[in-house]
Amino acid sequence: MNGADMLCDVLLANGIDVCFANPGTSEMHFVAALDRKPQMRCVLGLSEGVVTGAADGYARMADKPAATLLHLGPGLANGLANLHNARRARTPMLNIVGDHASYHLEHDAPLTSDIESLAWPMSYWVGRAAGAIDVRATTEEAYKQAQLKRGVATMILPADAAWGEVAPIDLSPVILPQRPRISTEALRHAAKALRSGKRTALILSGRALRSKPLETAGRISAATGAAIFSQTSDRSERGAGRVAARPxxxxxxxxxxxxxxxxxAICIGSGQPVGFFAYPGKPGTMLPPGCDVIELADHESDLAEVLGMLAEESGLGADAPFMPNRLGQSDIAAPTGVLNAESITIAVARRLPENAIICEESITSAGKMAVLAPQLVPHDHIALTGGAIGIGIPLAAGAAIACPERKVVALQADGSGMYTLQGLWTQAREQLDVVTIVFANRAYAILQNEMRNVGVNDFGRNARRMLDLDNPELDWCLLARGMGVEAARVDTIEQFADIFAAALTRKGPFLIEARI
Known part of the structure; x- marks a missing residue:
């Protein structure tokens, strides 16, 4: 038995049975060990951004980490953008990054790099196995930190630690300590504010946006008049019978x-909302001056428990009433007119199947989906969290692997989709049940909007050439078919509605290029 075998055994003992991978030479002993473990599902991504994005989508829906396998520092660097998104989503993930054999590092071979320095900005924990004997403890600590901090943990595996011999041992799951308790003073402060009659906002993030915590927030809102808002989070449970949080x-x-x-403002799950960017003459934070901001709990706390404690401190019982969303999906009229973001999202909303997963990287083409979501059948919504584009296609792949019995509907902007196009190949190879809708506006429309936000309304030749994607035009049907995914192009809302309805009746990946 070698260190790589021990690593696999520790992962499996702790319920990590999916590994998204793009390995290289230094990781071959780990690949061989994975081959000896049929319980482990190995999923190849053709770029590291696909690997890390898919691991993010998997963990958001499975509520447990996946492992990634990355090749040395450059392989890790290729996956950093989606690790940034995972870090902002507070997604538990265990990265395994190979390195040269420890005695080979002194030679400064061409692929030698400072892996720790690359990993730390996008990780909540970084560790290195000093040798084969150290693999078990390092892997267990990485798992523990990923779970406790709800975030990315990166473990560096030198080649000699992977091939070095170790003695077999009986393994047990890591016992995790209790999650941190919130401040009693802050809890009393928040409950007092809710009873004060002041205009109060409950601002929820992370796991506070699951259905049960939302019910508790709904009870608090019904009793006190507090408004419920949401910040961009890893996963929101939306639809009829649940409580709506206004984005x-x-x-x-x-x-x-x-x-x-x-x-x-009572913030549960993260701090107070701030602007994505700074703009001349505009504030960086969104709450009004003088607003009493109570940051009650962060992502590491049990947010369902925190909301329960807040309700109890406010004098509410578990049977206090709340107002669930009413099902109104059948009342949505069929869209007519031009094919655009609004008509497409209306068409999607009308047909969305129960328990679907909406994976959204539509950027400027969000349309009416968020407005219509409360009246649709129950579904989950996972979105771009950290602002680093290129997560949508792999995020959908990971979600589909976590929930193979559920339909994934991916709302994808065309410019950001090109960052990790290779994820379509993974969807095809794994036969994942994903319908990808590409909003083909042939532009980086978000950047055009940001130019206007800083006061530039007339774009010259250089600006247009950096913001437009129309010369040459991207052919998403050809691109998808080249990756093994069936595809169709639509130019009218009637065509879209028909093809989307047909796509929902079949299993496996399908892409619709909507030329808006």
């Missing part, structure tokens, strides 16, 4: 206007 707008002016009358 805080991305646009800073709209966000400030939305929140301007609140006197108290």
């Amino acid at each position: 805080i707008p991305y646009n800073i002016d709209l966000a400030v206007e939305t929140l301007r009358d609140f006197e108290v």
Whole structure:
């Protein structure tokens, strides 16, 4: 038995049975060990951004980490953008990054790099196995930190630690300590604010946006009049029978206007909302000056328990009433007119199957999906969290692997989709049940909007050449078919509605290029 075998055994003992991989020479002993473990599902990504993005989508839906296998520092570097998104989503993930044999590092071979320095900005924990005897403890600590911190843990595996011999041993799952308790003083402060009659906002993030915590928030809202808002989070459970949380707008002016009358903000799951970017003459935070901001709990706490404690401290019982969303999907009229983001999302909303997973990287083409979501059948929504584009296609792949019995509907902007196009190949190889809708506006429309936000309304030749994708035009049907995914192009909303309905009746990956 070698260190790589021990690594596999520790992963499996702790319920990690999926490994998203793009290995290289230094990881071959680990690949051989994986081959000896049929319990482990190994999923190849043709770029490391696919690997890390898919591991993110998997963990968001499976509620447990996946492992990734990356080749040395450059392989890790290729996956960093989606590790940034996973870090912002507080996704538990265990990266295994190979390195040269420890005695080979002194030679400064061409692929030698400072892996620790590359890993730390996107990880909550980084560790290195000093040798084969150290693999078990390092792997267990990586798992423990990924779970406790709800985040990315990166373990560096030198080649000699992988091939070195170790003695077999009986393994047990790592026992995790209790999650951190919230401040009693902050809890009393929040409950008092809710009873005070002041205009109060409950601002929820992370696992506070699952159905049961949302019910508790709904009971608090019904009893106190507090408004419920959501920040961009790893996963939101939406639809009829659940409680709606109003998304805080991305646009800073709209966000400030939305929140301007609140006197108290109780933040559960993360800190107070801030602007994605700074703009001349505009605030960086969205709450009004003088607002009493109570940061009650962060992602590491048990947020369902925190909301239960807040309800109890506010004098509410578990049977206090709340207002669930009413099912109104059948009342949505069929869209007519031009094919655009609004008509497409209306068409999707009308047909969305129960328990579907919406994976959204539509950027400027969000349309009416968020507005319509409360009245649709129950479904999950996973989105771009950290702002690093190129996560949508692999995120959908990971979600589909975690939940093979559920339909995944991916709303994908064309520019960001090109970053990790290779994820379609993984969807085809694994025969994942994903319908990808590409909003083909042939532009980096988000950047055009940001140019206007800083006061530039007329684009010259150089600006247009950096913001447009129309010369040459991307042919998404050809690209998808080249990756093994069936595809169709639509130019009218009627065509879209028909093809989307047909795509929902079949299993496996399918892509619709909607030329808006």
